[in-house]
Amino acid sequence: MQLTVLGGCGAWPTAAQACSGYVFEQDGFRLLIDPGYATLPRLLDHRSVDEIDAVLVSHGHPDHCADLNPLLRARALSDDPPPALPVFAPHGALDAVLALDRPGMLADAYRLHEFQPGDTFDVGPFSTSTWLLPHFVPNAGIRLGTPEAVVAYTGDTGPSRDVPRLAAGVDLLLSEATYVHEVPTEDAPYLLTARLTGQYAEQAGVARLMLTHLWPGTDPSAAQEAAAEAFAGPISIASPGVVADLG
Template identity: 55%
Template structure:
């Protein structure tokens, strides 16, 4: 897995928002092509080399660069085949509205993801079972200790991520989606309070070998 960016909300100077490239036996999946991730992706491979895209939700810091990725594929001299894009229903409506529908219609095939039961506050208890014995848990950690009440249904903290990783027995925890231009130390300390394993923050260009 290669981190293309890890900023939450907007990209800091010289950085990018959420974006992760997962490669396995030659198959390349782009997860959450947020703001400023495409130039970093193109430094590694061509736009046509992406095999599939997974978008977790429709916030622009997680999906905005899907538009230029599709443009790069559709407007090439030799257009790439339709790109499978997996996303929750409606999550791509805004980013797909950036161009005329016919312009990018042949560039992708959208597959709706059907999320499970919603959770009102904090991380879902299902995260522990999903992450059980994972080699790597990549976890959103916008705030170090406490998520403000108005953001609690949507965001989590580094402390939450540490607890989840510890309960799941994850071998390594990678914190991402920190506020731009904020130091990593408070998030690392908050996660380490409950998680004793290998711990780091997602920074652009970081590559993690999961073999």
């Protein structure tokens, strides 16, 4: 299994960093998880739009799904449109982004498969388990597996005993770490710190930790140092162009 990071910025993109976007590849099948703001240009650095075989969305915030619209437009409006793209998302999560164009314009470009966080299903060669994790809107933590490797991705989440359960023994935990040491009080139930993420990684016994969804302007080294207070394994930052071979 191979991971290519398209972006990992929380809330909005910066000049140097797209929002959440990750391509997982196994046996030639390419799964795009969370096509957030500004991820399509980063995808085009590596692949054409018709080389994506499926999309999986953790939740409906636009920094995790907004670039589904230009991705579908690029496929639908090409001279030789590829087959309809399977798109997996929690119920209702994509209503807003799929309504951006006139009714029917993109209808042939995708096939929507809605699920409830907690469901399990296969996406190509990937076995997929989902967990309902706390956020402002329903959010699916994702455990993605192949015979080679297992990855856990939190989407956006607040503190939860289910995070180390989701990530138990995985080869990589890709975890939101919006803040370094402390989340503002009003957001504390819905977002994580890098320090708590490190604690969860240690509890789960993961092999590697990758921090993502850092608030714009956050010093990545400060986030890594905070996570390392509890987790002794390798820690990296989700940055555009990072490629990780897993397994």
